[in-house]
Each structure stands twice: as structure tokens, then as C-alpha cells.
Amino acid sequence: MSAVYAIVGFIVVERLAELAFAARNARRMLARGAVESGARHYPLFIVLHAAWLVDLVLRVPADTAVNLPLLAAFAALQGVRLWVIMSLGERWTTRVIVPPGEPPVTKGPYRYMKHPNYAVVVAEIAVVPLMFGAWATAALFSVLNLALLRHRIRVEEAALGLAPR
Numbered sequence: 001m002s003a004v005y006a007i008v009g010f011i012v013v014e015r016l017a018e019l020a021f022a023a024r025n026a027r028r029m030l031a032r033g034a035v036e037s038g039a040r041h042y043p044l045f046i047v048l049h050a051a052w053l054v055d056l057v058l059r060v061p062a063d064t065a066v067n068l069p070l071l072a073a074f075a076a077l078q079g080v081r082l083w084v085i086m087s088l089g090e091r092w093t094t095r096v097i098v099p100p101g102e103p104p105v106t107k108g109p110y111r112y113m114k115h116p117n118y119a120v121v122v123a124e125i126a127v128v129p130l131m132f133g134a135w136a137t138a139a140l141f142s143v144l145n146l147a148l149l150r151h152r153i154r155v156e157e158a159a160l161g162l163a164p165r
Helices: 003-031 039-059 068-091 116-131 135-159
Strands: 035-037 096-098
Touching: 003 039, 003 068, 003 096, 003 116, 035 135, 039 116, 039 135, 068 116, 096 135, 116 135
Parallel strands: none
Antiparallel strands: 035 096
16 A cells, blocks of 8 residues: 555544544533534635545655655654643534633643644644645645634634633
8 A cells, every 4th residue: 555545544534533523522512501613614624624635645646655754743743633632632622612611721732832733733734745745735735724724713712712802
């Protein structure tokens, strides 16, 4: 099996597992009175991530060698992703859902930055294509992701009461 197919396959399985975990957490929080914000932009993230993976499969020849230092960086990012998910626990979702009366999480990587999950995704969207020399994919999807994240972070910070006043 080619490295690009293996990496994309890993990401697909990981994302599907995350979506299932996130959906369970979302249902639980919403049942407890949590409020979702920014639902209209959420499908754009699904489309962006799916298009990113499809682009990789279509653009990167199957026999392309993987850059091992960037593969190691990708593996490290998965560790940070897991740390983020564990730190948020039942509050981790792929949507902006805020439980009533609960302050923002400040443990784990949230001690060091406001949005570590987004930092991981930003890095992944660049690192994965660059592992295979796909500079155009890295650039295009990084720009598109940053545009969406700019809006998403504003929505999330407003929902958490962190927006500048």
C-alpha cells in the first residue's frame, strides 16, 4: 500500500471516530441545556476537510515517498490532538457548543493557548501534503482553513464570553 493512501486512510478513520465521539458529547451537552453557536458554518469545515483528503489522493502519485521528519511531526500532532481531546473530555466536540454556567477549560494545552485543537488542525493541513511534496495542496487548503477558522474563532470566543468588548 502506498504511504499517501495509508496516511489518508488513517486520517479518515481518525476523523470518523472523532465525529462519533463529538456527536455523543454534543447530544449529552445539548440535553443538559448547552447552546450551539455557528451551526451554519459547520458544514463548510466538513467540505473543506473532505476536499483536502480527496485532493491528496488525486494529486499525490501513489508511489511518492514520504518525508520522514514530517511524518514524525504528524505523529507528534496526533499526540497533541489526543491531549486536547482528553483535556476537554465530555466537552470536546467538532461544533461550538457551550454548556451553561461552565467556564472555559484551562487545563492541559489550554493552559498555554486558547485554541490548541485549531493549532493542530492548521499544522496538519500543511504538514500532511508537505510530507509528499504537495506544496499547492498545503497552500490552498491552509488559506481556506485559516479563512474559516478566523470566523469560527470569533463565534467560539463570543459563545464562551471571551470576545473583546
